[in-house]
Amino acid sequence: GENVEQHPSTLSVQEGDSAVIKCTYSDSASNYFPWYKQELGKRPQLIIDIRSNVGEKKDQRIAVTLNKTAKHFSLHITETQPEDSAVYFCGGGLGGYQKVTFGTGTKLQVIP
């Protein structure tokens, strides 16, 4: 089955700086890669996802890049704000057909 590894486990940045979280996956057949944000005491919520037919996707201050050859993908948050502080989970799988496997999470702290 799919194995998704996520790094770093914790990340502290100054407000206004950029944050990058990286994930690798093992199954070359995987074609769907979501990112979920979980604020303290809340449920995970999808913030962005990418499918393997594109290499990059942006939504305001967040972007995701995908390198299918190397089997890794990354979440980029620019101009970080205190409300970006949360745990972020990456996932990988065969979207639409199978389950998604999640990484172990990254706790992002944005220091004002």
Place this chain on the structure above:
Amino acid sequence: DADVTQTPRNRITKTGKRIMLECSQTKGHDRMYWYRQDPGLGLRLIYYSFDVKDINKGEISDGYSVSRQAQAKFSLSLESAIPNQTALYFCATSDSRGYEQYFGPGTRLTVT
């Protein structure tokens, strides 16, 4: 997101007791999932169901069982609870395309 609800929200139980966690959704989704969340281990899939007659084991199904009573209801049972099942449990749903998952608010279970 009140469309996915879980009961109870918190539960403390003793080793050896049987316990059931319930999940209901009003989103009309076919697919439902049970995850457990542990610090440093991320979201791990216990069981998933793609429709009422389809139940599948996830990566950590030992010690758990599920029942899909209807399209809208998916229950998780611990037949004989043990302390290492202490965790935060999330139910999630997705539509038949299987992309975005909508999580419930979580059930915090403590086994003493």
